Amino acid sequence: MKQPHRIQCKRVYDGVEKSDGHRVLVDRVWPRGIKKETLQADEWRKELSPSSELRKWFNHDPQRWAAFYQKFHAELEQQGEAVESVLKGANGGTLTLLYAAKDTEHNNAVALKMYLEKQ
Incomplete structure (x- = not known):
């Protein structure tokens, strides 16, 4: 499987590039x-x-960030096919994970990116 050459996170309210x-x-x-x-x-x-x-x-509480992403990564372990499918979808190019949260450092897309980069 061809891994994305880059994974990035972007707010849904930012423009398309x-x-x-x-x-x-x-x-x-x-x-x-x-x-x-x-x-x-x-x-x-x-x-x-x-x-x-x-x-x-989690409620977007930065104090709970470490515990949140660890628990979320455990949930993602059960989503093997979906994880593989989203990585394949980028077809070796850029994969942009879109999210709505205001906090650009502590959100599910950032946690997902961390997980995907370890795959």
């Missing part, structure tokens, strides 16, 4: 105020987002 490559929304809930046409995502992979319980527990 040619360099984004394969754009994948990785939030469980559709982002507020965004039309499907505006987002221009190649896929929406809810199964690559944290469970509702974990998302609510």
Whole structure:
């Protein structure tokens, strides 16, 4: 399998760029105020987002970040096919993980990127 040469995270409210490559929304809930046409995502992979319980527990609290991403990575271990599929989708190019959270350092897309880069 051809790994993406680059994985990046980007807020759904930021503009689309040619360099984004394969754009994948990785939030469980559709982002507020965004039309499907505006987002221009190649896929929406809810199964690559944290469970509702974990998302609510984390509540974007930086104090819980380390525990959150470790628990999320454990959940991702159960999503082998989805993980492989999203990596394949980039076809050796750039994979852009789209998210809606305001915090650009502590969110599920960043945690997912960390996980994917270890694969």
